[in-house]
Structure formats: structure tokens, C-alpha cells
Amino acid sequence: GEDVEQSLFLSVREGDSSVINCTYTDSSSTYLYWYKQEPGAGLQLLTYIFSNMDMKQDQRLTVLLNKKDKHLSLRIADTQTGDSAIYFCAEYNDYKLSFGAGTTVTVRA
Amino acid sequence: ETGVTQSPTHLIKTRGQQVTLRCSSQSGHNTVSWYQQALGQGPQFIFQYYREEENGRGNFPPRFSGLQFPNYSSELNVNALELDDSALYLCASSLGSGYPNEQFFGPGTRLTVL
Numbered sequence: 001g002e003d004v005e006q007s008l009f010l011s012v013r014e015g016d017s018s019v020i021n022c023t024y025t026d027s028s029s030t031y032l033y034w035y036k037q038e039p040g041a042g043l044q045l046l047t048y049i050f051s052n053m054d055m056k057q058d059q060r061l062t063v064l065l066n067k068k069d070k071h072l073s074l075r076i077a078d079t080q081t082g083d084s085a086i087y088f089c090a091e092y093n094d095y096k097l098s099f100g101a102g103t104t105v106t107v108r109a
Numbered sequence: 110e111t112g113v114t115q116s117p118t119h120l121i122k123t124r125g126q127q128v129t130l131r132c133s134s135q136s137g138h139n140t141v142s143w144y145q146q147a148l149g150q151g152p153q154f155i156f157q158y159y160r161e162e163e164n165g166r167g168n169f170p171p172r173f174s175g176l177q178f179p180n181y182s183s184e185l186n187v188n189a190l191e192l193d194d195s196a197l198y199l200c201a202s203s204l205g206s207g208y209p210n211e212q213f214f215g216p217g218t219r220l221t222v223l
Contacts, residue, residue, distance in 0.1 A: 097152070
């Protein structure tokens with residue numbers, strides 16, 4: 001089966017880096033995803049990584065994947081107030097995305 | 110390029126009633142997936158439609174049903190509403206059901222069951 005776990009809260013100072021962590025259990029996951037949800041909105045796809053990669057960088061976002069430990073992280077460089085949101089990691093198998101409970105990121109001045 | 114749209118935005122129903130939620134997929138996308146997001150939780154997969162056929166289903170009872178139309182828009186129907194059905198219902202569209210399966214979400218329909 002699949003189970004995705006995330007820490008629930010992260011508080012970060014504006015301009016610092018944020019690191020959001022996630023663990024998953026389904027070793028057959030081929031792709032892993034990061035989504036962002038702002039209050040009252042749907043989910044926005046931020047980035048995804050193929051399971052045979054260790055790292056993917058996309059502007060301020062860096063995804064690190066440790067397949068052996070089934071650990072995924074998202075680093076946001078130079079965190080801004082607009083980055084305050086809930087971040088979900090997800091894996092895709094059997095036609096469905098399986099999400100974690102989400103990490104609420106609060107950016108303080 | 111038009112994004113994913115959903116209607117209505119909000120809906121209030123009473124227990125036992127039936128509801129229909131609608132989704133228009135992003136242009137060029139032929140696959141629609143529906144998710145239920147309870148307050149404070151991550152979205153849970155309900156089912157996926159690809160070219161008008163149900164492609165996969167999550168752990169939801171048969172009173173949750175759906176349709177996909179030839180223009181790839183979709184409906185989610187829920188019969189015999191229960192209080193626990195109160196949630197944000199999200200649809201997502203994608204091109205096919207293979208990998209990397211980038212799913213693009215609509216803004217959701219907030220359903221409240223009293």
C-alpha cells in the first residue's frame with residue numbers, strides 16, 4: 001500500500017531557506033510530486049522528480065530524493081511571504097495521487 | 110489555454126440529499142480525477158475518468174459516482190449525503206493516465222452537509 005507522511009508545521013524567517021520533508025512507503029513509485037495550496041484555493045503543481053534522480057532544481061526550488069530511505073524533501077531558497085501556504089508531497093501509482101497531510105509553512109518578517 | 114474550472118464554488122445540502130458537482134478540464138486534457146479533501150487533511154482519491162471510462166477508483170462507496178463527457182468535462186454525483194461528506198471536492202485534469210502524470214487542479218467545490 002501507500003502512505004505518505006509529512007511534518008505538519010514549519011515557521012521560517014523571510015529570506016531564509018525552507019526545507020519541507022516527506023517520507024513515503026511505496027517503493028514502486030515512479031514519480032513524486034510537490035503541490036502548494038493557498039487558503040481557499042486548489043492545488044498548484046510545483047515540481048516533480050523521477051525516482052531514478054537524486055536531485056532536481058527549478059529556480060528557487062530544489063527537490064532531493066533518497067530512494068533507499070524513501071525520503072523526499074523540498075527546499076525553497078530565499079523564502080518570501082508569498083510562499084506561505086500548505087505544501088503537499090504526493091506519489092502516483094495505480095491512477096491516483098496519494099498525498100500526505102500537508103505541511104503548513106508560515107513565513108515571518 | 111484555459112485552466113480547470115469547477116462549479117459551483119460552494120454548496121450546502123442536508124443529509125440524505127443528492128449532489129452533482131461539475132468540472133471542465135484544461136484544454137487538451139482527456140483525463141479527469143476527483144479528490145475529496147476533508148478539513149486539515151490531504152486530498153483523497155475518489156476516481157479517475159479517461160476517455161469517458163472509469164479508469165481507477167479509491168476507497169469510496171458506490172454512492173459516489175461519476176461521468177465523463179465527450180468534451181472531457183466531468184461530473185461527480187454523491188447520493189444519500191452524510192455529514193462526513195462535508196469537504197472540498199477537487200478535480201484535476203491531465204493528459205492520459207501514464208507518467209509523469211502532471212495533474213492540474215481546479216479551485217474546488219466546498220460542500221457542506223447539514
